[in-house]
Amino acid sequence: MAKRPTEITYWVDEKPPALALVLLSLQHFALVAIFLVVSVTIARMAQLDTEAGSRLVSLTMIAGGVATILQCLGRGGLGSGFMVPATTTTILLPPAALALAKGGLPLLFGMSLFSGLLVMGLSRVIHRLRPLFPTEIAGFVVFMIGLTVMILAVRQLVGMGQADGEYLRFAAVGLPVLAVIVGFNVWGGKRLRLYCSLIGVVFGYALGMAEGWLAPLDIQHLEEAPLLAMPQPGSFGLAFDVELLLPFIITALAMTLNSVGAVTAAQKANDADWKRPDMGNIGRGILADGVANVFAGLIGGVGQAATSGAVGLSVATGATSRYIGLGVGTLLVGLSFSPKIATALLIMPPPVIGAALMSSGCFLVMNGIQVISSRMLDSRKIFVLGIALAFGLGRLVDPHFFETLPGWLQPWVGSPLTVSVTLVILLNATLRIGTGTRSRVRLDIAHLTPEQLTEVVTEQGQLWAAEPETIHRVRFALQEVFDLLGQNDMVMTEAGGRRPLELQTLFDEFTFSVTVTYSGLPLTMEKSRPTEDEILEDDDGMRRLASYMIGRMANNVHSSVRNGGRCEILLSFNA
Structure with a gap:
């Protein structure tokens, strides 16, 4: 409209x-x-x-x-x-x-x-x-x-x-x-x-x-x-x-x-x-x-x-x-x-x-x-x-x-x-030759800085000529996802303290989609905003608030467990 x-x-x-x-x-x-x-x-x-x-x-x-x-x-x-x-x-x-x-x-x-x-x-x-x-x-x-x-x-x-x-x-x-x-x-x-x-x-x-x-x-x-x-x-x-x-x-x-x-x-x-x-x-x-x-x-x-x-x-x-x-x-x-x-x-x-x-x-x-x-x-x-x-x-x-x-x-x-x-x-x-609409990168959230995440997302945004406002929402939502996964030990730790995950992006002129795949515990998404009391008194309150904010930044969020036990979080943004 x-x-x-x-x-x-x-x-x-x-x-x-x-x-x-x-x-x-x-x-x-x-x-x-x-x-x-x-x-x-x-x-x-x-x-x-x-x-x-x-x-x-x-x-x-x-x-x-x-x-x-x-x-x-x-x-x-x-x-x-x-x-x-x-x-x-x-x-x-x-x-x-x-x-x-x-x-x-x-x-x-x-x-x-x-x-x-x-x-x-x-x-x-x-x-x-x-x-x-x-x-x-x-x-x-x-x-x-x-x-x-x-x-x-x-x-x-x-x-x-x-x-x-x-x-x-x-x-x-x-x-x-x-x-x-x-x-x-x-x-x-x-x-x-x-x-x-x-x-x-x-x-x-x-x-x-x-x-x-x-x-x-x-x-x-x-x-x-x-x-x-x-x-x-x-x-x-x-x-x-x-x-x-x-x-x-x-x-x-x-x-x-x-x-x-x-x-x-x-x-x-x-x-x-x-x-x-x-x-x-x-x-x-x-x-x-x-x-x-x-x-x-x-x-x-x-x-x-x-x-x-x-x-x-x-x-x-x-x-x-x-x-x-x-x-x-x-x-x-x-x-x-x-x-x-x-x-x-x-x-x-x-x-x-x-x-x-x-x-x-x-x-x-x-x-x-x-x-x-x-x-x-x-x-x-x-x-x-x-x-x-x-x-x-x-x-x-x-x-x-x-x-x-x-x-x-x-x-x-x-x-x-x-x-x-x-x-x-x-x-x-x-x-356009050689410019794919998909990209895939492996990251270690145990050592990932906000600056590195910004660089990865911005590079994809420039490649596909996405709107800066869209890239800002993608970056914010991903930072919240990574903070949730890292602070709650939801990603399986490997040798050397590494906690790897895979970030896949897809762009089709209308939608910027990001898929986060990792081994560990699935992320539960909140459909409604938790109350102030729930945030302050519930041990899980801050996680629930962050989960809710992720859903607000993305146009669509879906969390699931694939065959083989790999967890997957799909975030879609209208471009």
């Missing part, structure tokens, strides 16, 4: 009041609409005229609306049920360029449909890949998604890559907008915090107009765009080319990893006691994305992917209700019938876009760091995360090198996110 985070105003299954729902939906719609620039980019790559380009954007909005509704509704095994809107993604740009060059939009939509089918297939087996996505890897994916969002945000915010002197023009709009968003989030109180990004975007439009960011051509396009127009699904056609299978297979895998990160971030945001990814729920989220991409290909819209930026915004505002996502989906579908609205969104000043993305990216990055730091890491895990991060940053520092790699590799190296996530999964799978 998920525990409600204290900073959340509207939780996942709570429906906000009507006015709040409308405003929050508009706020997220504005963020999602930013990514429609991908469909505009594809329209320009395909050399479409204004009418065809507007039609492509409208059909893409319909696909995004349907994808968002399926994802947030979470019914019939389809969708995660979290507020994870869908939008276009830059993951699609490298293979889209190949498809457009070879067969135009029909080939792009046909191959996108194929990718959607493959994503649907991957959703049915993702739960079997749980060892590839332990908690620290899921946290790394969320961290890199947030970092990617923030990189895009900084570029838009201060005009990185623009002509000399342009950064002042960008910063003159972007920094005040960011200040408004942060100010309302931090000092605006519970209510205004909910709408901090929406307030910032509205302020940004006004400031952008005053600073001359809306060019006469932008205004002309806005005036010429019709208020209402009927989209024409399927008007671009479909085609298929076996030579493009590999790049679109890679695209499907990259989009699947993106969904893993987005849904994981949503799970973490909605549960104060979150421990690890729910792969079943993630699989349902991936399935919704796959269905959405099949639908997008059929109607002639650009493919869709879950957006973690909206998850970050929901955390920043304290509103993670899936009803907001349903509102966003409804707005996307409804406003797709208005080219004028679509045009107004597409002329949003870049510094305003950067400020909105920055605010959501901050929370994603910190969520990812919190998830990673919640686990104990040994040298293997440190190498996995460190090398993947280094190459992801390398893609940022020297993009030209990665652009020179073969075309079929471009979906894997098209962004810092795809580079780092691909590497982290491959390295994790490779360095």
Whole structure:
């Protein structure tokens, strides 16, 4: 059962009041609409005229609306049920360029449909890949998604890559907008915090107009765009080319990893006691994305992917209700019938876009760091995360090198996110070789110190990336067990005064189990706490109290005598 985070105003299954729902939906719609620039980019790559380009954007909005509704509704095994809107993604740009060059939009939509089918297939087996996505890897994916969002945000915010002197023009709009968003989030109180990004975007439009960011051509396009127009699904056609299978297979895998990160971030945001990814729920989220991409290909819209930026915004505002996502989906579908609205969104000043993305990216990055730091890491895990991060940053520092790699590799190296996530999964799978889920060690409790026990347990915790809190409980319970056995002479003494026992540990991502085996007297476990009088007056009082405390620290304790007279104590801890 998920525990409600204290900073959340509207939780996942709570429906906000009507006015709040409308405003929050508009706020997220504005963020999602930013990514429609991908469909505009594809329209320009395909050399479409204004009418065809507007039609492509409208059909893409319909696909995004349907994808968002399926994802947030979470019914019939389809969708995660979290507020994870869908939008276009830059993951699609490298293979889209190949498809457009070879067969135009029909080939792009046909191959996108194929990718959607493959994503649907991957959703049915993702739960079997749980060892590839332990908690620290899921946290790394969320961290890199947030970092990617923030990189895009900084570029838009201060005009990185623009002509000399342009950064002042960008910063003159972007920094005040960011200040408004942060100010309302931090000092605006519970209510205004909910709408901090929406307030910032509205302020940004006004400031952008005053600073001359809306060019006469932008205004002309806005005036010429019709208020209402009927989209024409399927008007671009479909085609298929076996030579493009590999790049679109890679695209499907990259989009699947993106969904893993987005849904994981949503799970973490909605549960104060979150421990690890729910792969079943993630699989349902991936399935919704796959269905959405099949639908997008059929109607002639650009493919869709879950957006973690909206998850970050929901955390920043304290509103993670899936009803907001349903509102966003409804707005996307409804406003797709208005080219004028679509045009107004597409002329949003870049510094305003950067400020909105920055605010959501901050929370994603910190969520990812919190998830990673919640686990104990040994040298293997440190190498996995460190090398993947280094190459992801390398893609940022020297993009030209990665652009020179073969075309079929471009979906894997098209962004810092795809580079780092691909590497982290491959390295994790490779360095798992030789890492068992069981360990066995023989100890002599006659000479065992607390420091030695701590070293043994901590080493296993780091090897398996267990939570520090879990390791603390294991260490405390084992110390109590060993004290009981030693002080009450319950372990048979051998030559030289040795009192040996065997400690076996087992880890399966969900449970940390410890089995203590020895020759001697069995340990009797106490189900109820002894009274103060029983503790003070009964000769066995302290032993009974210690036995009771062991049961309190472990989630399950079982003491038995095996065939051959060996005693066994099994302690299980939820990891």
